[in-house]
Amino acid sequence: MKRxxxxxxxxxxVAAVFAADPPRVKTKCGPWVVGxxxxxxTVVWTSTDRCMGWVEIAPDDGTSFYAEERPRxxxxxxxxxxxxxxxxxxxxxLKPGTTYRYRIYQQGVDDSGHNPIPSGYISASDVYSRKxxxxxxxxxxxxxxxxxxxxxxxxxxxxxxxxxxxxxxxKPDFVVFNGDMVSFMGSTEDxxxxxxxxxxxxxxxxxxxxxxxxxxxxxxxxxxxxxxxxPSTTNAPYFMFRQGPAAFIVLDSGEDKPDSDIEYGGTAxxxxxxxAMAAWLKEAIQxxxxxxxxxxxxxxxxxxxKGTGWYGNNELKRLLLPLLNEAGVDVMLSGxxxxxxxxxxxxxxxxxxxxxxxxxxxxxxxxxxxxIVMEVLDATGKMIHKHTVKVQ
Ligand SMILES: [Fe+2]
Numbered sequence: 046m047k048r049x050x051x052x053x054x055x056x057x058x059v060a061a062v063f064a065a066d067p068p069r070v071k072t073k074c075g076p077w078v079v080g081x082x083x084x085x086x087t088v089v090w091t092s093t094d095r096c097m098g099w100v101e102i103a104p105d106d107g108t109s110f111y112a113e114e115r116p117r118x119x120x121x122x123x124x125x126x127x128x129x130x131x132x133x134x135x136x137x138x139l140k141p142g143t144t145y146r147y148r149i150y151q152q153g154v155d156d157s158g159h160n161p162i163p164s165g166y167i168s169a170s171d172v173y174s175r176k177x178x179x180x181x182x183x184x185x186x187x188x189x190x191x192x193x194x195x196x197x198x199x200x201x202x203x204x205x206x207x208x209x210x211x212x213x214x215x216k217p218d219f220v221v222f223n224g225d226m227v228s229f230m231g232s233t234e235d236x237x238x239x240x241x242x243x244x245x246x247x248x249x250x251x252x253x254x255x256x257x258x259x260x261x262x263x264x265x266x267x268x269x270x271x272x273x274x275x276p277s278t279t280n281a282p283y284f285m286f287r288q289g290p291a292a293f294i295v296l297d298s299g300e301d302k303p304d305s306d307i308e309y310g311g312t313a314x315x316x317x318x319x320x321a322m323a324a325w326l327k328e329a330i331q332x333x334x335x336x337x338x339x340x341x342x343x344x345x346x347x348x349x350x351k352g353t354g355w356y357g358n359n360e361l362k363r364l365l366l367p368l369l370n371e372a373g374v375d376v377m378l379s380g381x382x383x384x385x386x387x388x389x390x391x392x393x394x395x396x397x398x399x400x401x402x403x404x405x406x407x408x409x410x411x412x413x414x415x416x417i418v419m420e421v422l423d424a425t426g427k428m429i430h431k432h433t434v435k436v437q
Contacts, residue, residue, distance in 0.1 A: 069153060069164060069166045069168075070092045070093050070094045070095075070096040070151050070152070070153040070164070070166075070168065071092065071093050071151070071168045072090055072091075072092055072093075072149065072151065072168065072170065073090075073091040073092050073093045073130070073237065074090065074091045074237040074241055074242050074245060075089055075090025075091055075149075075241070075245050075249075075250075076088050076089060076090040076147075076149050076170070076178065076245070076249075076250055077089050077090070077241065077244065077245055077249040077250065077254050078180045078249075078250075078252075078253055078254060079253070079254050079255070079256065079275050079276060079277070080135070080276060080277055080278050081180065081182060081183055081219065081253035081286070082182070082183055082278065082286060082287075083139075083141035083142070083182055083183045083184060083185060083287070084137065084138065084139045084140070084141065084182065085135065085136060085137045085138075085139060085182075085278075086135075086136050086139065086145075086180055086182065086253070087133050087134065087135045087136070087276055088100050088132075088133070088134045088136065088147060088149060089131070089132065089133045089134075089274060089275070089276070090131075090132050090149055091130055091131050091132070091233060091237065091274075092130050092131075092132065092151050093130070094130060094153060095128050095129055095130050095153075095154070095156075096128065096129075096130070096151045096152055096153045096154060096164075097119070097120075097126045097127070097128055097151065097152050097154055097163075098120055098127075098129075098132030098134060098149065098150065098151045099117055099118060099119045099120065099126075099134060099149075099150050099151075100117070100118045100134045100136060100147050100148065100149055100150070101115035101116065101117055101118075101147065101148045101150070102115060102116055102118065102136060102145050102146070102147050103115045103145070103146045103147070103148075103177065104143075104145065104146070105143075105144035105145065105146055105179055110146060110148060110172035110173075110177050111172070111173075115148070118134050118135070118136045119134065120132055120133060120134045120135075128154050128156050128161070130233075131233065131270075131273050131274060132149075132151070133273070133276050134149075139182050140182065141182055141183065141184045141185065141186070142181065142182060142183070142184025142186070142187060143181065143182050144179050144180070144181045144182075145179065145180055145181075145182070146172075146176075146177040146178065146179045147177065147178050147179070147180065148169055148170050148172050148177055148178070149169065149170045149178075150167060150168070150169040150170075151167070151168055151169075152164055152166070152167045152168075153166065178250040178251055179251055180251060180252070180253060181218070181253075183218070183253075183286065183287060183288045184288070184289065185287050185288075185289070186289075187218075187288065187289035187290075188289065188290070188413060188414075189289050189290070189411060189412060189413045190218055190288045190289035190290060190291045190340070190410075190411075190412045190413075191215075191216075191217045191218050191409075191410065191411050191412075192217045192218055192219050192220065192221055192255075192288075192409075192410050193209070193212060193215070193217050193220050193221070193407055193408070193409050193410070194220075194221035194222075194223050194344075194378055194402060194407060194408040194410065195208045195209065195220075195221070195222060195223070195402075195407045196222065196223035196224050196225060196226075196257075196259070196346065196379075196380030196381070196402055196404065197223075197224070197225040197226075197259070197380045197381065197383055197402075197403070197404035198222075198225070198226045198227075198239075198240055198404070199225055199226070199227065199228045199239075199261070199404070200226075200227050200228060200235075200238075200239035200240065202238075202239060202240050202242070202243040202244075204404075204405060204424065205226075205240050205243060205244065205247075206243055206247060207424035207425075208405075208406070208407040208422075208424055209244070209247050209248055209407070210247065211426065212247065212248040212252060213247075213248055213251070215409075216252075217252065217409075218253070218288050218289070219252060219253035219254065219255050219288065220248060220249070220252050220253070220254055220255070221255045221256075221257065221344060221378070222240075222254065222255070222256045222257065223257045223259070223344060223346055223378060223379065223380045223402065224257050224258060224259020224260070224261070224262065224298065224346030224347075224380055224381065225259035225260065225261040225262070225346065225380065225381065225404075226239065226240050226256075226259070226262070227239040227240065227261060227262065228261050228264075229261065229264055229265040230261075230262055230263075230264060230265035230266070230267035230268045230270065230271065231265050231266065231267050232266075232267045232270075233267065233270055233274065235265075235267065236267075236270070236274055241274075254275075255286070255293070255295065255344070256275040256282075257282075257295050257296070257297075257344045257345065257346055258271060258282040258297045258298070258346065259298060259346040259347075259380065259381065260298050260299065260300055260301050260346065260347065260357070260381070263299060263300055277295075279325070281297075281322075281325070282295075282297040283295055283296050283297045283322050283325060283326070285329050285332070285334065285335060287334060287338060289340075289412070289413075290338060290339045290340045290412065290413060290414040291338055291339075291340035291341070291342055291412045292334065292335045292337075292338030292340070292341050292342070293342050293343075293344060294326065294329060294330070294335070294341070294342070294343045294344070294369075294372075294374075295344045295345075296322065296326070296343065296344065296345040296361075296365065297318075297322060297345075297346075298345060298346040298347035298357065298361065298381070299315040299318055299319055299357055299361075300313055300315050300357050301347065301355045301356070301357035301358060302355060302356055302357060303356045304316055315357065315360075316360070319360050319361065319364050319365075320364065322364075322365075323364040323365055323368065326365060326368050326369075327368055330368060330369075330371070330372040335372070339414035339436060340375055340412050340413075340414060340417065340436050341372065341373055341374045341375050342374070342375060342376055342377070342378065342412070342417070343369060343374050343376075343377040343378070343397075344377070344378050344379075345361070345365075345377060345378075345379055346379060346380055346381050347361065347379065347381045348377070348379035348380075348381065348382070348386075348388065348393075348399050348401045349361065349362045349366055349377075349388075349393040349394070349395055349399065350362070350393055351388070351392055351393045352393075362393070362394070366393075366394060366395065369395075369396075369397070370394075370395065370396040370397075373437055374396070374397040375397055375417055375434055375436050375437055376397055376398050376399070376400065376417055376419070376434050377395070377397060377398075377399045377400070378399075378400050378402065378408060378410075378419075379399060379400070379401045379402070380401065380402050380403075380404070381401070382401050382403075383403060383404040384401075384403050385401060385402060385403045385406065385421060385429075385430060386401040387399070387400055387401070387430070387432060388401070397437075398432070398434055400419055400421075400432060402421065405423065405424060406421050406422060406423050406424070406429065407421070407422050408420070408421055408422075409421075409422055412436075413436075414436060415435070415436055416433055416434060416435050416436055417433070417434045417436065418431070418432075418433050419431070419432045419433075419434070
């Protein structure tokens with residue numbers, strides 16, 4: 046009996062120790078890097094439990110990451126380090142056109158009581174047996190701009206792999222996801238399993254990601270996680286950035302039917318949203334950053350239609366197209382239709398051509414201040430369409 050009691054007491058003591066020990070947290074998915082400008086970037090990843098996350102940065106100078114203590118960047122909000130299972134650490138004060146190596150860290154914290162209890166266990170990305178992750182900042186002085194765009198993957202991560210397998214050898218300035226990467230925003234896990242885990246394994250740790258929201262990313266209970274996972278410089282899914290000679294306007298299609306449609310169950314409010322985006326666009330195209338760029342490219346998931354299309358499309362056309370026509374846009378890149386098309390100037394009242402990419406191909410773009418060359422490549426890497434647009 047005495048032995049039994051001692052055993053029970055030992056088990057209780059062990060259980061108490063484990064109960065007091067905050068979780069040993071590891072990276073679940075990521076990192077990926079968004080909001081890259083010439084001086085800033087945001088590193089994002091998810092972890093297996095709530096924890097604090099931070100990033101260390103090192104120059105790409107051939108030294109060991111362990112050569113010295115590296116500067117640390119925390120995710121701070123209202124005076125506290127954030128404790129979450131999604132992390133986005135904004136790093137500022139970088140130099141243009143410069144490659145930075147980075148390392149992500151996380152440490153479990155039990156913050157359920159008055160006094161948060163940090164775990165002694167800290168996990169970090171490997172900088173010893175593999176090369177550290179690295180990202181190159183944008184550079185407005187660069188003579189050209191290169192990127193690859195895919196869209197409408199709808200969770201088919203094997204197709205995404207086929208379309209992005211050459212990214213590391215091609216070394217584009219960034220990669221564009223032009224919407225509908227998943228069919229439904231159920232949870233963060235849907236994003237991870239649908240494409241982000243594979244994207245991270247393939248390229249996303251080392252190439253800036255530009256995400257254009259599609260209409261399917263507006264659907265599901267996890268829709269509001271979008272900016273949590275893919276934060277932007279404007280805290281909205283529409284924003285602007287520069288690389289080399291090009292300025293990019295990223296716009297959000299919203300939904301495609303009237304807000305009152307039964308499909309949205311009374312939850313849609315895109316009329317006001319599109320108006321707000323148009324007001325932002327009006328300001329953006331008048332900015333010096335945009336006007337000074339020799340090349341002007343628009344990224345919008347749903348293309349403008351010839352004649353009359355669905356309600357959402359018609360509203361985008363009414364609100365955005367006159368502004369874009371006045372702004373001297375050189376080309377717009379879209380998806381959504383699941384088939385390739387190329388709208389010449391004037392086909393849809395547009396003053397610029399519109400390339401619509403299918404769901405099974407990618408667009409490889411090379412822009413200089415003289416021209417924009419767009420190659421549409423299939424999953425085997427074969428070029429199936431090519432367009433060269435002279436810069437206006
Ligand atoms: Fe779509």
